[in-house]
Amino acid sequence: MFNKVILIGRLTRDPELRFLPSSGTPVTTFTIAVSRNYLNQSGEREADFIPIVVWRKLAEICANNLTKGRLIAVEGRIQTRSYDDKSGTRRYVTEVVAEDIRFLDRPKAERQNSSVNIDEDVFADLPEGFMPIDEDEVPF
16 A cells, blocks of 8 residues: 655645644644646646644744745655534545655745855855856746
């Protein structure tokens, strides 16, 4: 059996960090919007909204560094579970339990600050004539 999913999307809201009362284990939840590869009949691109659950240290990293709108890649597994709501109705939930998350863009504040200082010593070993380029200059 194999249960593996890789998604790339943007956070629809800021992550929510909680700690399990029994063990104090950190858990973070958020939702990402993943665009579909085709247009609907109106010519618009639709999206799926996927709930993500992150545990332990990675949960804390996500809660401290991610915000609404950030582009991320999530690698994990699909999990289904059920519970009874307050009225006694059985509810089913399908979510992705993240095992690895990659931040694919920089925070908004960092993107807006165009005067980023670069440590020139990092580039001291480059051959003569080679200069670092800003990622905005890359053609792809």
